[in-house]
Amino acid sequence: MTTTLIPPQAAPAAAFGQLVRNEVRLAWRQPTSLIGGLVLPAGLLVVFSFIPTFRQPQASLGGLSPLEEYVPILIGFSLAMLALFGLPIPLVTYRELGVLRRLSTTPVPPSWLLAAQGIVQLGVALAGLAGILVAGAALGTPPANPAGFAVAVVLSVAGLFPLGLLIAAMARTTNGASVIGRLVLIPMLFFAGLWWPRELMPAVLRDVSDVVPLGAAVEAIQDSMRGPFPPAAPLLVLAGWAVLFGFLAMRLFRWE
Numbered sequence: 001m002t003t004t005l006i007p008p009q010a011a012p013a014a015a016f017g018q019l020v021r022n023e024v025r026l027a028w029r030q031p032t033s034l035i036g037g038l039v040l041p042a043g044l045l046v047v048f049s050f051i052p053t054f055r056q057p058q059a060s061l062g063g064l065s066p067l068e069e070y071v072p073i074l075i076g077f078s079l080a081m082l083a084l085f086g087l088p089i090p091l092v093t094y095r096e097l098g099v100l101r102r103l104s105t106t107p108v109p110p111s112w113l114l115a116a117q118g119i120v121q122l123g124v125a126l127a128g129l130a131g132i133l134v135a136g137a138a139l140g141t142p143p144a145n146p147a148g149f150a151v152a153v154v155l156s157v158a159g160l161f162p163l164g165l166l167i168a169a170m171a172r173t174t175n176g177a178s179v180i181g182r183l184v185l186i187p188m189l190f191f192a193g194l195w196w197p198r199e200l201m202p203a204v205l206r207d208v209s210d211v212v213p214l215g216a217a218v219e220a221i222q223d224s225m226r227g228p229f230p231p232a233a234p235l236l237v238l239a240g241w242a243v244l245f246g247f248l249a250m251r252l253f254r255w256e
Helices: 010-029 032-049 066-086 090-095 099-103 111-138 146-172 174-192 203-211 213-226 232-252
Strands: none
Touching: 010 090, 032 066, 032 111, 032 232, 066 090, 066 111, 066 174, 066 203, 066 213, 090 099, 090 146, 090 174, 099 111, 111 146, 111 174, 146 174, 146 213, 146 232, 174 203, 174 213, 203 213, 203 232, 213 232
16 A cells, blocks of 8 residues: 655645635625725725715815825725724634634644734735725726835835734733724824825824824825825834834734
8 A cells, every 4th residue: 555645844835725715714704894994995985986076176185186185095994994903803802712722732833823814804905905996096096106006005004914913912802802993093094184184184183193004104105196106204104113013913912
């Protein structure tokens, strides 16, 4: 009888692929963050397009129309929803249910669950971004600087997703993770200009917005939408938050 030997790395690779597929299925069963990160932003953009005043350029917005003003805000909103809810809540749920503890008794490293969740949320982020860009292009607001736009989005993800891991590290319960996510999201949306355009904010609030992760993300994305490559300031702010949040999440995260 011939014995077939499995290469040492074949099983781990197959196990990781199965883990990612399982996480995708679970994500579809809990669509709250999917709706916020995938459907809602593009839907709002389409709704705004039917409001005549949203299509008219305004001097107070630097010659932009409110519709053009909201495209980067909705992109940031989509990424923030996935970072603050889509990423931490499943991880905290797994800790509550003992899934992480059980994983530690198997050959599958618990850290693979972090990677699988990251892949799922990045996939949703890309799909949501594609939806907003398609809607924006159809409405006449495509990115004027694709390279700068790509850099701005990548650093926005890098600055926001580790914040979700930090919430997962701090929260003891799923409800706690949701509460922390809301407490972080609401002020960040304010400083990102969702309710009050950044251009109309007093100088002191604008200065705060420049260093808030979502405010810096919107600034970088907005600049790339207008034409020039994003300035260094918001990109450095996002990189700094990525390092800080990532370091804190690594130090504070516990599997049990």
